[in-house]
Each structure stands twice: as structure tokens, then as C-alpha cells.
Amino acid sequence: MPTVPLEYGMLLAAAVTLVGLTGVLVRRNLLLLLMSLELMLNGAAMAFIVAGAKWGQADGQVMFLFVLAVTATETGIALALMLRFHHHLRTLDADRGGQAEPPGGTKG
């Protein structure tokens, strides 16, 4: 059975992760930030699968399932946070969020 060489798979994984990282760095919208973050995680997960396929072990796919579960919970929490964020500041701009005053307190 012809297989995809390890290098190709790894390069693809790295590319996906880098695309995600770039997104994290240049995007200001939290929603898009979150999506970029998912891309990075997917890149990492892909590396697991490629490595698992290469050595013929199920561990890589098990790890992928873990990553999926973590991503799901993370997304749930992040979306909830984002709702609060938007509710408070009427924006999803991450940079403005960093400079906002915490509600009810003064800036230390």
C-alpha cells in the first residue's frame, strides 16, 4: 500500500500550524483568533496522526481524540467568555479588551 511519506505529512502539519499562528498574531477579532487557534491545534493533531501512521501505532489517533476533546471544551469556554466580553465592551476587539478597566474596580 502506497503511503504518503512522513515528511510531506509533517510539512503539511507545520504549514497548518503556521497559518494558525499567523492568524493568532494578525487578527484582532476574538472569534477569528479562536478559529486560528483551532487551526494550530489541528496542525498539531495532524502531526500525531502522521507519526502514528508512519509507525503503525494507534497512539497517534488516540492522541488526536484527546486533542479533539480538549478543543471542544476549550471552544465552549472561549465562546462563553466571548459572550461576556461582548456583553461588557460591545466589541470583540482583543486589543481593546486588554486596555479596558475591569468592571467595578480601578486600575492597579
Added chain:
Amino acid sequence: MIDSATWLALAPLLPLAGFVLLALARLPRAAIAAVGAGSVALSLAAAVIAAAVYVASPLSGAVEVVLWRWMDVAGFAPAIGLRLDALSTVFILVITGVGLLIHVYSIAFMAGDEGYRRYFACMNLFIASMLLLVLADNLLLLYLGWEGVGLCSYLLIGFWYRDEANGRAARKAFIVTRFGDAAFAVGLFLLFQAAGTLDIHELLARIKELWSVGDPQAVAAGLLLLAGAVGKSAQLPLQTWLPDAMAGPTPVSALIHAATMVTAGVYLVARMNPLFDLAPAARSLVAVIGCATMLLAGLAALAQKDFKRVLAYSTISQIGYMFLALGVGAYVAGVAHFVTHALFKSALFLGAGIVIHCLHDGHDIFSMGGLRRAMPGAGWAFLLAALSLASVPPLTATFNSKDMIVDQVWRLSGGGVLWAGAILGTFLTAAYASRLFFVAFCGPLRQQPCRKPPMTMLAPFAALALLGALAGLPDLVAVFTGENFIAAFLGRSLPALGEAHAASTSALARQALLVGLALAGIGTAYVLYLRKPGLVAWAAATPLGSSVRRLAESGFAFDWLYDRLLVRPFLWLCRINRRDVIDAAFIVPTRVAEGLCAALSLLQTGRLRWYAACAAAGAIIYLAVAVLT
């Protein structure tokens, strides 16, 4: 059955317990007075019992008690140990006895003062520290008591701290004595280095083997200890704090600045007498300082207007007498003079307190006058105490202790300048004592007292005056029997007097001379201040007279001199060195840390994407390092 050592330990512990109780518990005023005076009364009882046991014991022994070991470092193991011998017996009896009477007096004197509890707490702490000072069996413990009484003196001089001048007087007393205390501490280091112990008994035995007479180390140690004594006892050149210390309540002046603390220097020199015998130069200096102080302070006392300042200068002058006696080696005479002085001088201060109390806090003696008729009881008692100070027989209170000093100065130093000074001092003492009495108590009544002195103040005053007058009685007996039991008792722990001090023709001539000079002093004061007061006014009005009077009133301008010589240069140095030069070295690390902090805080922008970029960059660098190496 409690043994004598326990009684001895109780003497300082009871006032200490009183202090702790007063400091911690909020008590009603009556209870404060009861605790304050009661603890001293119990302490007196304990001291009397311990002293009785000691007196009944064989001649060379001493009552000793070690409470616990203080520390034990490399062979240096000072204990909290008390030792009662003849010298400390005399001191503890005077401290607790006079202390009790003054505490009783204070109950009425301080009534109505808001700091009642603080007052008695400090007084009790003082009694405890003073007893520790004279009972300590090693010099380190003695130093603890020494600093303790200094602290209490500071606290009580500045007792009415709302008046800024009082606070300044307190600081002055503390700082000036600090010069002496620092020298004393260096002296202790020197002694410890040489002898390897600070236990007084052992130390004195060891230095006698170690050093020959006139050894430079002995002289240095003697001089350093003398500096400590000079600071505490307000002798030249560190005497300037005592007149200002009169800012405290009058009973405090009586107890601390007349009877007990200021004689700590006398105790120290007497206690360390073998050291001073090994250092003749230091001992001669003691005598010279004593003589000069006595004369200068006596002259200054003649020019004071403030009732208490007259007494303050008189105290300095009388302690000068004691130093003179110690300096010529007549330790017994010096200590005997301490006893009589403690009694009559605290009596004089209590009298001053009554006068001030009854005259709306007036201090100026020239605004008083005729008080003898307005307050007859206080007047008679004051007359008695003043006569004791002037040393007029047959009220032989000070006469004999002074006579003993003059006799010993003659015998041991071969007359000369010191002897002439001692003789002249008698005249001065009589003159200022009687001037005070004539101006304040005789003549026309200038100011009607606003209240009658309460009995609780009058009784301790009269008791002390009477005790002061009677204190010379043993000496009077000695003139007839030729055996002086005070001198014999002190001889247990001090070197005996040079020769028997008994009646002979030369002794009679000397005594006649002393009495004559004392009477001449009284007569002079009588003429100048009662018969022809115009004469003094005329003399003071001439340019020379007024400048002399101003010089003497300022205590011979020592304050002025120190202000120019020490205070101003110091302040100037502080001013130009406001940005501390030495601090510069420590500022560099601070600046570096501040710079790093500023650089690092640039990273904390609060921007999420910046943090992500940093984390990513860090991860990449880390990976690169891990992969490439």
C-alpha cells in the same frame, strides 16, 4: 523559710513586677498609687532583710544569688547574678528608702495628672534598673542597669512631652550621657579583652595580677570608665544636661537627678577602685574633675534664678565633692557623702516641689519670698535640709562626710590646690544654700500660696530632711568614741581611710576652719540678699558684673561652647551631606534593578496578541536550540 538570696533577688524583681503590672493593666487611680508605692515598699522590706542578713554575716562574705545564665558564647558567660556587699548594701538601702518616700510624695504631687499610670510605671522601672545597677555581679549586667536608668531618666524628663522644650531637654540628657556610655562600653571591651571576664569580683582580682601600677592599659580602661561615670554623674565636661533635666516633674528630679541615678558614676568608680588604684593618672583626673566641677557648679548655683536649677547646680557640685574624695582614694568618704547627700538633696527637691506646687508652678525664686511664714512646716523642714547642705554643726549631716573628705584630701594629696578647692567649696555651698533660703523663704511675702501643701507631701519631705540631718550622727558619735561604724562597715568592701579620723588638735583646727567658712558663706548670703539687697543689684548693673552674672547663670557658657563646637558643625555636615555620600554605592544596584524593571514592564502591554507572539517566539527559539544542538 526564705533565705537571704531570695530576699535579695526580690528587691529588684518587685519594682519590675510593679512596672509590668502598671504597663499592662488599666487600673483605677487608687490602685495605681498602691501598686506604684507598694512595690517599692515591699522592695525596701526585702532590701532591709537582705541587708540585715549580710550585716550579721561574717566579715568578708557577700550574699550572692545567680538567677539564670544570660548567655554563653565562647567562654563568655555572664550571668544574671546579684551580689550584695557593704557598698551595694548602702546603695540599695538609700535607693529603696528614698525611693519609697518619693513615691509616697508623688501620689499627691501627681494627682490629677493624666499620665499617672505612665509616671508610676516609669518610676518603678527606674527603681528596678537602679537596684540592678548596684547589685550586678558582672559589668555587663551593671551596664544593663546603667542603660535602664538612662532610659527612665529620658522618659521622665520628657514626661510632659506636649511642651517641646521638655522633649528637647530629655533628648539632650540622653545624647550627652551617650558620649560617656559609649566610652564606658569601650572600656568594658578593653577589660574583657585583657582579663577574659566581666565578673567584677574575678576581674578585679585578675587585673591586680595582670597589670602593675601605671600600666598604660589600666590607665586607658580607667579613663574610659571615668568617661562613663562623668556622663552619668553630670561632671565636667558632660555636666550640661543636668540643669535642663529639671524639666521633668520635681519628684523625678529628687529621685533620679539628685539622689540616685546621678551618683551611679560614684558607685562605678568606688566599685572599680582597684582598677583606679592601678591607674594613678586616671584617679588623679577623677579628683581634678571633681574639684573643678564642684567649684564651677557652685559658682553657677549662686547666679541661678530658677528654684530647681539652683538645686541642680548644687547637685553637680556635691557630686563633684564625691568625685574629689574618690579621686584621692578616700572611697569611704565619698560613699558616706553620697548617703547624706541623697537624703538632704532629695529633701530639698521635695521642698522645691511643694513650693512650686503651691505657687501656681512658679519657679523664679525672686518672685517668692517670705514663704517661711506662709508655709511654716515646709519652711522649717527646708531650713533643716538647707543647713545640712551648708554643713553646719551641730546639724552634722554633711559636716562630717565633708570633713572626712577634706581631711583625706589633705592626707592623701598633700594639700595644695585640691585641698584649697575643697575648702573654698564649703564656703560656696553655704553661700548658695543660704541664698536660696533667704530669697525664697525670708523677707517680705511676695506671693500668697494658692493652696496648703497636703500632708502626704509634707510628711515625706520632713522625714527626708530629718533623716538628712541625722545621717551625720554616727560620725558625731565617732568623734567621741574614735570608732566610725559607717566607715568600718564600708571598710568591708572598700579600702579603709588613710588613718583614723579622730579628734586631735589638727583635726579640731580643720573642723573649726570648715565651720568658720560655712558660717562665713551664710553670713555673706545674709548680708547680700537680706540686709543690703541693693548691693547685689548695683553689682549686677555694672557692665563687668552683668557679664559675669550672665556667664555664671548660663553655667559658664558650656552650652554655647558645645553649640558652636559640636552641634553646629554636625548640623552643617548633615546639611551639605543631605544626599548621603556613602549611600551612593548602594544607589547603583537600586538603579540597575529599576532599569531592569522598566525594561521588563515594557513586555506587559496587556495586549493578547503580543503575549501570543512572545510565547510563539519563545517556543520557536527553544525548539531551534533543542533541535540544532
